[in-house]
Amino acid sequence: MTIKTIQTLKNLHDEGWHCWAHCTGRNCGGASQMDITSLMKRFGAEHCFINETRISARLVCSQCGHKGGRLSISAPSSVRVD
Numbered sequence: 001m002t003i004k005t006i007q008t009l010k011n012l013h014d015e016g017w018h019c020w021a022h023c024t025g026r027n028c029g030g031a032s033q034m035d036i037t038s039l040m041k042r043f044g045a046e047h048c049f050i051n052e053t054r055i056s057a058r059l060v061c062s063q064c065g066h067k068g069g070r071l072s073i074s075a076p077s078s079v080r081v082d
Helices: 009-015 036-043 054-058
Strands: 018-023 031-033 069-074
Touching (some): 018 036, 036 054
Antiparallel strands (some): 018 069
16 A cells, blocks of 8 residues: 555545544543544544644543643554555
């Protein structure tokens, strides 16, 4: 599989990448995988997640209740990086 440019929620979805929400609350460390289809419905398929603040500002940790957080993405296991 060739790595393509991944900038939008649609790119993440179409290429099988994963989006994770991470709590930034003190001493929490909570994280969970986000549902990219739901994010596309709410923010639009062409929403660019690079330097994104709209989604991360709305995160609420299910472990400690902290509002706000950060996002990260991870490649599908079929992507090889040489």
